[in-house]
Amino acid sequence: MNVLMLVFNSPERGTYWRAFHFGRILVAHGHRVMLLTTARRAHLRKRAFTKDGVHVIEIPDLLFGPLRSGWDAWNTLMRLDVVRRQRFDVVHGFECRPVVIYPALLAHRMGARLVLDWADWLGKGGSVEVRPWWQRSLMRPIETFYETHFRVRADGHTVINHFLEERVRALAPDAPVRLLRNGSNLPIFRMPLATARRITGLPADGELIGFLGSTYAPDARLMAEAFNVLHRRRPQTRLLLAGYFNRPIETWLDAPEAVIRTGMVSTERLGQYLSACDVCWLPLTASGTNIGRWPYKFSDYLSAGCPIIASAVGDFKEILSTLGAGEVVPSDATAFAEHTAALLDAPKRRERLSAAALQAAETHFNWDVLGLQLEDFYTWICNQSSRSDLKSKGI
Structure with a gap:
């Protein structure tokens, strides 16, 4: 199959990774994959490169910084120009902002089967609600229109959680839907804790609570409150913020010096x-923001074999109960602190949770497994569509 994937993100950011990992697995199984993404800085010229067999094209955008998020007309026109020059068997749009949906619809009109992915609830009730009031007022109807209006046109849908699965089934009840979560991105290994601390230069003693990447402000405040409760009881505990963290959490902590x-x-x-x-x-x-998404960091925790304590929001209660890789607690600071303290006092239990996390990363959340499921879904859609075409022609 010749597959076109479209994301509004820049390379190595957000949903780009979801599309890229699916693409590289498809390439490994003999398919051709082109991935259109938004350039980080370029305004006029495209840039193309190949990574793990996936042909990636960075499309220029006239906007700047965070505004490069799928709304630019120039970006859209450049993508339309790329799409009109060749034929695809499947086009897979990740979310439905203009730079994704209009080129996807063009490829669909040219004969490709259209699959739409839903991995974030962006419109009314979702992440638009955490924006400043003026952005919320402006963007709520626009985000909601693009997020919902075009779903009925797709030959199939992929979703990242059960909530979005229910939403898409309500919008397009006759279309097939496949639940595909994000896979484990990090190399699957569980380096001994003492070795990891020596290599990274982290304190050999004491207790480390890890958090990866960025987060929304309300979630960061919940984390700060939970850590305040925990640190008052266990002053030896430190909070490790791995990667880029986007909130001034130190200003909300009683002991900001405990943050790394x-x-x-x-x-x-x-x-x-x-x-x-x-x-x-x-x-x-x-x-709604959290119910309608699936934080990528969850899969990274699994692949590092780290015991997880997560809020009982969305699918996490079901998933962690099934996997046995962690604990789910209410979205309450005291509950987070109490469960964490109990787990820190139970090294044998942490070992069992760690082993279960690695097992999940190697099986349920293995990109190879998920990529094959997507390949099967594409094949089924193409076969079903071919039968429909023959039937419409009376063959």
């Missing part, structure tokens, strides 16, 4: 930092 920030580091280094942690946290407030 790594800043941007390599993927390998992130794995070492996570391996150095006793427990990894995933604090989420019970909001």
Whole structure:
């Protein structure tokens, strides 16, 4: 199959990784994959490169910084020009902002089967609600229109959680839907904790709570409150923020000196930092934003074999109960602190949770497994569509 994938993100950011990992698995199984993404800085010229067999094209955008998020008309026109020059068997649009949906619809009209992915609830009730009031008022109807209006046109849908699966089934009840979560991105290893701390230069003694990447402000405040409760009871505990963290959490902490920030580091280094942690946290407030997404860091925690404590929001209660890789707690600071303290006092239990996390990374959350599921879904859609075409022609 010749597959076109479209994301509004820049390379190595957000949903780019979801599309890229699916693409590289498809390439490994003999398919051709082109991935259109938004350039980080370029305004006029395209840039193309190949990574793990995936042909990536960075499309220029006239906007700047965070505004490069899928709305630019020039970006859209450049993508339309790329798409009109060749034929694809499948076009897979990740979210439905203009730079994704209009080129996807063109490829669809030219004969490609259209698959739409839904991995973030962006419109009314979702992440638009955490924006400043003026952005919220402006963007809510626009985000909601693009997120929902075009779903009915797709030949099939992929989703990242059960909530979005229910949403898409309500919007397009006749279309097939496949639930595909994000896979494990880091190298699968569980370096001994003492070794990881020595390599990273982290304190050999004391207790480390890990958190990876960025987060929304309400979730960061929940994490700060939970750490305040925990640190008052266990002053030897430190909070490790691995990778880029986007909130001034130190200003909300009673003991800001207990925070360790790594800043941007390599993927390998992130794995070492996570391996150095006793427990990894995933604090989420019970909001539409969190119900309608699946934080990528969850898969990274699994691949590092780190025991997880997560809020009972969305699918996490079901997933962690099934996998046995961590614990789910209410979205409450005291509950987070109490469960963490109990787990820190139970080294044998942490070992069992760590083993279960690695097992999950190697099986349920293995990109090879997920990529094959997507390949099967594409094949089924193409076969079903071919039968429909023959039937419409009376053959």
